[in-house]
Amino acid sequence: MPSLGSIRRSFTPWSDPAAKPYISFRNVTKRFGDFTAVDNLSLDVYEREFFSLLGPSGCGKTTLLRMLAGFEEPTEGELYLDGQSLKGVPPHKRPVNMMFQSYALFPHMSVADNIAFGLKQDGMEKAAREERVAQMLKLVKLEEFARRKPHQLSGGQRQRVALARSVAKRPKLLILDEPLGALDKKLREETQFELMDLQQELGLTFMIVTHDQEEAMTMSDRIAVMDRGIIVQTGTPAEIYEAPNSRYVADFIGSVNILEGKVASSGDGHVTIMGGDGRIVGALRDGKAPANGETAWFAIRPEKMQVSRARPDGADNAIEGEVWDIAYLGDMTIINVKLESGNVVQAAMINRSRLVDDPIGYDERIWLSFTADSGLVLER
Numbered sequence: 001m002p003s004l005g006s007i008r009r010s011f012t013p014w015s016d017p018a019a020k021p022y023i024s025f026r027n028v029t030k031r032f033g034d035f036t037a038v039d040n041l042s043l044d045v046y047e048r049e050f051f052s053l054l055g056p057s058g059c060g061k062t063t064l065l066r067m068l069a070g071f072e073e074p075t076e077g078e079l080y081l082d083g084q085s086l087k088g089v090p091p092h093k094r095p096v097n098m099m100f101q102s103y104a105l106f107p108h109m110s111v112a113d114n115i116a117f118g119l120k121q122d123g124m125e126k127a128a129r130e131e132r133v134a135q136m137l138k139l140v141k142l143e144e145f146a147r148r149k150p151h152q153l154s155g156g157q158r159q160r161v162a163l164a165r166s167v168a169k170r171p172k173l174l175i176l177d178e179p180l181g182a183l184d185k186k187l188r189e190e191t192q193f194e195l196m197d198l199q200q201e202l203g204l205t206f207m208i209v210t211h212d213q214e215e216a217m218t219m220s221d222r223i224a225v226m227d228r229g230i231i232v233q234t235g236t237p238a239e240i241y242e243a244p245n246s247r248y249v250a251d252f253i254g255s256v257n258i259l260e261g262k263v264a265s266s267g268d269g270h271v272t273i274m275g276g277d278g279r280i281v282g283a284l285r286d287g288k289a290p291a292n293g294e295t296a297w298f299a300i301r302p303e304k305m306q307v308s309r310a311r312p313d314g315a316d317n318a319i320e321g322e323v324w325d326i327a328y329l330g331d332m333t334i335i336n337v338k339l340e341s342g343n344v345v346q347a348a349m350i351n352r353s354r355l356v357d358d359p360i361g362y363d364e365r366i367w368l369s370f371t372a373d374s375g376l377v378l379e380r
Helices: 060-071 111-119 126-139 154-167 185-202 213-221 237-242 248-252
Strands: 022-031 033-045 050-054 076-081 096-099 171-179 205-210 222-227 230-235 257-265 268-275 280-286 295-300 307-308 317-330 332-341 346-349 364-370 373-377
Touching: 022 060, 022 111, 022 307, 033 060, 033 076, 033 230, 050 060, 050 213, 050 307, 060 076, 060 205, 096 154, 111 126, 111 257, 126 185, 154 171, 154 185, 185 213, 213 237, 222 237, 222 248, 222 295, 230 237, 230 248, 248 257, 248 295, 248 373, 257 280, 257 346, 268 295, 268 373, 280 295, 280 317, 307 346, 317 346, 332 364
Parallel strands: 050 205, 050 222, 096 171, 171 205, 280 373
Antiparallel strands: 022 033, 022 076, 222 230, 257 268, 257 295, 268 280, 295 373, 307 364, 317 332, 317 364, 332 346
């Protein structure tokens, strides 16, 4: 049976009706004066899950995690961790650690002393503390940097020190607020996989706040996309990317072309819409078709479009346009195409060969073709 995306995950407790959530937000609202940061939100997260909250600045994602950590109290609603209510429980008594974007390392302490700080505060004996610090240094591959101060480390190394300090106390839950935001692109990509490996090795539950779509897609078991204090959609990375439930989600995650039209007909899981760019046939997301004559939007990712100079035979959909812009990115080429309606859409081609006999150039007339299942018809 076909599945969304090229990866099938074996860890799917949210699909098991008998599985009990590890973290539960139940009708949680948080107001700051007249401003509602989180609005009647409910969410379940499962033990050992790597869960991401994704959304633009100001959508409420950090406020949500600050309530979980105990730095804010909900105005309304309840929070539960491992079946226990967190109402009135102060931050230092919650089995939760939070790693901040700034890392918040003590500049006058060595790497080892930074990692040991929380253990010392908890009264752990010196011998046990030193053993735990050694374990953490080995875990994050910083054994040889134990005596260095934070200013003597690179950004990626400081990030790993902060991570080691966060997990040294063996919390049940680790909250990460934009943990990779200060790193350059290449180091950020490397660290994403290190975080995933570390989470699997320790068997902890990770909740991460990020506005970086690629970061969330790479690391997460599931993603919740937020907007203005509410969760718009929750799903696996493949579900969020390949089956967005709205234009907002489709547009927020990755690149997408969205074409508007009126519903002309529907059947067999597909909808035909007519718009300024002609007839387009797309797939239904959940089987419920909009009524004929209603406005709908066809959403398709750039990599799902095929580019050719001649109109392809037998294509479900084919649109002609003029090459408007070309961006060569090394691994792929992005082509912006201006359609007859004036809409500009984007197609992406993987550069599988170093040498190309007859590359497409500016101002050429080309055809974009795609199957009916390559994109979705959305009602909102």
